[in-house]
Amino acid sequence: MTDSVRRVVQITDTHLFADPARELKGIATDAALRAVLAAARDDLTAADLVLLTGDLAHDERDETYQRLRALVAEYVPVDVPLRAIPGNHDDPALIAARFGAATVANLGGWVCVPLDSHLPGQVEGRLSVVELARLDDALRQACGRSVLIAVHHHPVDVGSLWMDGIALTNHEDLFVIIRNHGNVRAIINGHIHQEFEGERDGVRVYGTPSTNVQFRARSDQPLFAELEPGYRRLRLYPDGRIETEVVRVGGVVRNLDLDGGY
Numbered sequence: 001m002t003d004s005v006r007r008v009v010q011i012t013d014t015h016l017f018a019d020p021a022r023e024l025k026g027i028a029t030d031a032a033l034r035a036v037l038a039a040a041r042d043d044l045t046a047a048d049l050v051l052l053t054g055d056l057a058h059d060e061r062d063e064t065y066q067r068l069r070a071l072v073a074e075y076v077p078v079d080v081p082l083r084a085i086p087g088n089h090d091d092p093a094l095i096a097a098r099f100g101a102a103t104v105a106n107l108g109g110w111v112c113v114p115l116d117s118h119l120p121g122q123v124e125g126r127l128s129v130v131e132l133a134r135l136d137d138a139l140r141q142a143c144g145r146s147v148l149i150a151v152h153h154h155p156v157d158v159g160s161l162w163m164d165g166i167a168l169t170n171h172e173d174l175f176v177i178i179r180n181h182g183n184v185r186a187i188i189n190g191h192i193h194q195e196f197e198g199e200r201d202g203v204r205v206y207g208t209p210s211t212n213v214q215f216r217a218r219s220d221q222p223l224f225a226e227l228e229p230g231y232r233r234l235r236l237y238p239d240g241r242i243e244t245e246v247v248r249v250g251g252v253v254r255n256l257d258l259d260g261g262y
């Protein structure tokens with residue numbers, strides 16, 4: 001099985017509330033997630049790994065994570081590995097309690113390393129010394145295999161002034177380790193609520209739409225976009241190649257409330 005293609009699905013920024021009817025900027029995040037999961041059912045069933053990349057609960061309440069776990073279980077078969085990492089809106093301890101530790105996932109000729117960039121009380125992200133050491137160790141052990149990193153905060157500028165001000169603050173530390181090992185092929189992130197593709201040091205960087213509200217790309221202000229929610233699917237090939245695309249999902253009721261902050 002080590003020479004076969006591996007399939008990964010990324011679901012991100014679900015922003016659920018304890019109350020399933022509650023809306024975020026005019027979108028019922030519960031119903032929106034359900035629509036995305038339903039549209040992704042075939043991909044989820046065939047997946048070798050499903051990644052939930054942060055901002056999973058908007059209210060950081062345990063009952064919200066419990067509801068999310070149950071909702072995801074309706075669409076992701078029990079034998080499909082799942083990793084959940086925290087975003088700025090999350091409680092890392094509650095995520096670990098409900099989803100388990102986000103350990104390294106082995107995918108044949110590939111390895112996925114999920115990282116925690118949550119910085120308590122802050123919107124921007126940071127990789128702790130412990131997390132950087134964990135990455136360094138994982139990349140050493142993955143010698144000879146290709147690596148996919150998953151992290152909530154974006155590690156490269158996306159061309160949006162306000163968003164790039166709340167990115168992964170110590171991205172230099174991350175790329176020092178990446179350059180030392182030379183086996184990381186791609187990084188996928190959440191946080192930006194928009195589709196993005198970039199590159200740094202030969203590493204592809206992919207951002208993915210939220211399952212609910214979308215931000216306008218390349219805007220210097222926090223403006224919302226009239227774009228459909230979505231998810232990302234990736235196919236990882238034994239030779240280190242990646243094929244990936246964002247899948248947009250129609251039919252989600254969006255009464256975008258453009259007043260007030262995010």
Ligand SMILES: [Fe+2]
Pocket residue numbers: 013015054055087191192193210
């Ligand atoms: Fe978010």
